[in-house]
Amino acid sequence: VDALVLLLLTAPLVYLLNSAVLLPDRMASHFNFEGVADGYMPRDTYLVGAALFTVGLPLLFGLVLPALSSRMAKLINLPNRDIWMAPERQLATLDYLGSQYRIFALTLGAFMTAVHALVVDAHRQQPPQLNAPAMQMALGVFLLATAVWVVALLLHFRRPR
Secondary structure (H helix, E strand, O other): OHHHHHHHHHHHHHHHHHHHHHOOOEEEEEEOOOOEEEEEEEHHHHHHHHHHHHHHHHHHHHHHHHHHHHHOHHHOOOOOHHHHOOHHHHHHHHHHHHHHHHHHHHHHHHHHHHHHHHHHHHOOOOOOEOOHHHHHHHHHHHHHHHHHHHHHHHHHOOOOO
16 A cells, blocks of 8 residues: 555656756746736755655655654544554554545545646746636545545544444
8 A cells, every 4th residue: 555655756856857848947826716826946955845746745654654643643642542542443443544544645645736737837928927827626626525524524523333
């Protein structure tokens, strides 16, 4: 499973690196709600930040948190924790949490890759113009997916019957 997460997060990194040549040395890195560029930075600085958010943060959720969870189970806070972290359920609970961390990691990686693609696309015109409706749609889908993910977690950890 961890190898799959690494593989699925390699594609965004490859895309990020390959698309770097499409960006100017000084590039728009922030856009207002209408998609007008209102912040600039050097391309290399942008790429480091984009890599951290597109691959680094998802790796934290997808690989580091599951590994830490199994080693630091006593620090995990869950609804009905005494039930779910009881010795007979703890391993299954940690496995479930690990799978949920991985799902969120891949969702976050996909969203950040979409944001980067929109930034690359914005630089195909001068001055750079972000496709604001596409960005708003991507953000809406990500927020909806995150809300569904949170609700699913809460429903899973409600008191068992």
